[in-house]
Every structure is written in structure tokens, then in C-alpha cells.
Amino acid sequence: MTDPIARDTVVDALVNRLRTEILGGLYPPGSYLPPERELAAGYQVTRTSLKHALVRLAQAGLLETRHGVGTRVRDYERLGGPELLPMLVRVAGPDWAAEIFDARREIGALVAAQAAARASLGHRAHLSDALTALRSAADPQQGEAEIHRLIAAATGNRVYSLLVNSLLNAYLEVGDLFRHVFTDAETTADRIEPLVRAIADGDPAQAHEEAVRYLDRTRDLMIGALK
Known part of the structure; x- marks a missing residue:
């Protein structure tokens, strides 16, 4: 029964x-x-x-x-499509989370390089403002996610934005497990600042490198929270 x-x-x-x-x-x-x-x-x-x-x-x-x-x-x-990712992380556990973070790294680095190459002055200004806002954000986790959305928007490719949204939605679904990684707003902003600066400088190679470094570091922190 x-x-x-x-x-x-x-x-x-x-x-x-x-x-x-x-x-x-x-x-x-x-x-x-x-x-x-x-x-x-x-x-x-x-x-x-x-x-x-x-x-x-x-x-x-x-x-x-x-x-x-x-x-x-x-x-x-x-x-299935990326809309399944949030429920797979919630139910199916850390193996799916690890694969999502691997995809996040590869896609995120590509998106960052494209953003550095294509970002308009307006996009660069919005990223700078978002970084400043992150330093005093009440919810640094959401502030960090907003920067990723702005980076995707700066590419001018709406498919990149949808992919980034899917990946964000996947791990924000279990964001409570990772919240301690983003507790301090200043620390969260300091981690992502080199990536934002590389995009603002219009340097695709540096943006790619900084994205890989940032995404690897935060992946390790978040995967550690699942173990």
C-alpha cells in the first residue's frame, strides 16, 4: 500500500x-x-x-x-531537454551535479570569451554595476547568478542566455546546499571580479582563462558541499 x-x-x-x-x-x-x-x-x-x-x-x-x-x-x-536538470539534481544526486558543473565550465568559458569579444559599452557598464552591487548584496548567491546572466547577454546570442539559465536553474534548485559558499558578499565579488574585468577589457583569451579558473574554484567548493 x-x-x-x-x-x-x-x-x-x-x-x-x-x-x-x-x-x-x-x-x-x-x-x-x-x-x-x-x-x-x-x-x-x-x-x-x-x-x-x-x-x-x-x-x-x-x-x-x-x-x-x-x-x-x-x-x-x-x-529530454535542459528543463529536466533541476529535478535530476534534486532527486538523482551528486553524480548529475558533477556533470552539470562540467558542462557549466565548458559552456561558461566559451560564453565568457564571446562576451569579451562582443560586449557593448552598455553591457560592460551593466557588468561593472552588478559587480559593485554584489559587494553589498543581501543574497550574494543570487547576485553572482545575475552576473552570469549578464555575461551571457553580452554575447548577443540568446541561445547562450537560455543555456546559462538552464545551468543556473539546475544548481540554484538546490542552492540551499551551496549557500555557505556565497555567504560573504565581498568574498563572492572578489572571486568573480577578475572574470568581469577581463570581459570589460575586451580580452577573449583572458576572459576564457579567468572563467575556467573561477568556475573550477566554485565547482570544487559546491561539489564539496554535496559530499
Whole structure:
């Protein structure tokens, strides 16, 4: 008998439960979920609540429903997109986090070099202002994330911005685990300042080098927090 779901946040709780069970391997890719009537009875929820939860998981790329056949778990590693990353970090653990940080390093260094080559005077001014604001930010973690968004915007390539947003969303989903890395605003700003300065100077090679150095350092700090 499956444990019943609390009724105050039934759809949200059901989405979280099913997501955890799917990503945890109870329902592996390619398998079908039990019939809706059976699932609803097991979780002690209405079929309407269950349908809402299944729709949300389908929108997230985890499920697909075929009329008259049933609801199947998608092969999300092969077919899924970056929108899955936050839930994979939350549920599937540090292995996914490590891979996300590897991608963050490679993409972040490329984006930084492109930003140094393409940034307008306005972009450079916004980056400088964001660095100044970071030094007194109430939430340095969010202030640091905003600088990454500005760096991506400075490339003039909207796809880079979407990729950076996906990577940020992936680890900010579990940002509470890393918050101690960004506790001190001055320290956070000092770490990222060489990268911002290299972009402001219009030096792509230096920006790439500083990005690798910065992203490696913060990756080690954040991965350490997961161990």
C-alpha cells in the first residue's frame, strides 16, 4: 500500500512523489505506470488530481500518455531537454551535479570569451554595476547568478542566455546546499571580479582563462558541499 498524500498540497505533493519514484528507478524509462484508477487509489487521491499531476510531468518531459494505451516513462536521458536538470539534481544526486558543473565550465568559458569579444559599452557598464552591487548584496548567491546572466547577454546570442539559465536553474534548485559558499558578499565579488574585468577589457583569451579558473574554484567548493 502506497503512503497516502497530504491533501493540502495534493497535486504538488503528487508531482514530487511521482517524480522521485521515476527518477529513482521505480518506474524506469520505457515502462508504463499502473492504470490511473490503481495509482489514484494507492495514493488516496482523486483521479482528477492524478491527471493534473501526470499532465505536469508530461510537460516536464518525464511522461507521455497515449490514449487507450497508458502513460509511459520517456527515455529522458536520450529525449529530454535542459528543463529536466533541476529535478535530476534534486532527486538523482551528486553524480548529475558533477556533470552539470562540467558542462557549466565548458559552456561558461566559451560564453565568457564571446562576451569579451562582443560586449557593448552598455553591457560592460551593466557588468561593472552588478559587480559593485554584489559587494553589498543581501543574497550574494543570487547576485553572482545575475552576473552570469549578464555575461551571457553580452554575447548577443540568446541561445547562450537560455543555456546559462538552464545551468543556473539546475544548481540554484538546490542552492540551499551551496549557500555557505556565497555567504560573504565581498568574498563572492572578489572571486568573480577578475572574470568581469577581463570581459570589460575586451580580452577573449583572458576572459576564457579567468572563467575556467573561477568556475573550477566554485565547482570544487559546491561539489564539496554535496559530499
